[in-house]
Amino acid sequence: MAKKSMTELPVIRHTENIHNLTDLDGKLQISIINGPTGGLPEYFYTEMYSIEFLTQGSVTADINHHRFVIDAPSCVCIFPNHILRLLNMSEDCQFTVLSFSPQLGGDLHLNMGNELLSNVYIRPVVFLEKEQLDMGVQYLTLLNNIVQTPDIVNVYDVAIDLVRSLILLMSGIYDKTFHKRFSLSRAEEHVGHFLSLVDVYSREHHSLDWYASKMCLSPQYMANIVKQVTSKSAGEHIYENLIRQARTLLLSTNMSVQEIADQLGFRNQSHFGTFFRRAVGVSPKAFRTGGE
Secondary structure (H helix, E strand, O other), rough: OOOOOOOHHHHHOHHHHHHHEEOOOOEEEEEEEOOOOOOOOOOOOOOOOEEEEEOOOOOEEEEEOOEEEEEEEEEEEEOOOOOOEOOOOOOOEEEEEEEEEEHHHHHOOOHHHHOOOHHHHHHHHEEEEEHHHHHHHHHHHHHHHHHOOOOOHHHEEEHHHHHHHHHHHHHHHHHHHHHOOOOHHHHHHHHHHHHHHHHHOOOOOOOOOHHHOOOOOOOOHHHHHHHHHHHHHHHHHHHHHHHHHHHHHEEEOOOOHHHHHOOOOOOOOOHHHHHHHHHHHHHHHHHHHHOO
16 A cells, blocks of 8 residues: 555544543543454554553554564554554454643653653564563553542642653663664664654754754755655654644644744744645644634
8 A cells, every 4th residue: 555645644542442541631541452443544643642551462563664563561652643554453452551642741841752762763662571561551550540539639740740750661661671672773863863853843943954953964864864764754754743733732722823833933824824734735724623
């Protein structure tokens, strides 16, 4: 099948075999996935960060057009705009999943590129020891219990601290385990770093030259290795990240279109409107209201 553009791919949020335990104002969700998820399209993409613990069974999946055979116990890290294709899920497979929005990711006050590790973009699967898996699932159990306790006034702040702690824990596990099993090429390391910077700075910086300068690389070399490793241009990665953020702000905030244009670094509302219509097919206002 030919690769589809990002704007043509459906966004998957819920399927029949996903039992949602927690939904904190749409910003954070803990889910249990039991067995094969029916009715999924061939390709789809996510708008959330997800830390997914495979507690039993196996899954074969393409993540950003790279094939992974994943056996329990393991952890899969998914970032916004990752393109997914589920090829096979064993009947006994079970995931415990933490998903959170880019907005909550910002509230963590972490450099997501560093804390979830740049190389997650290149190899998002890490195989765990049983004790490591149990620890991750225990975090999610505690987080679920706290969020569902009505007497906790500052529940959001408590949830933020727990998610931050889990990310730091998994970063250490991922870093240690990753380097035992894989060796990234220098180009892959650079591309992982570039993608993590885009995730953090794309609102302020739309030019490849800025990212290349920050990494002390030439723009031409940066462009070449990004295309080589990901099969997409550096500009496409910046462009898709901006579109994802624009869609999120339009649907999840009361900010005006002008305010969103300002926040995303466009010189004016008209420029933002043209950019958004070209990518999505409708104006920002029409997208927000569901019109055409």
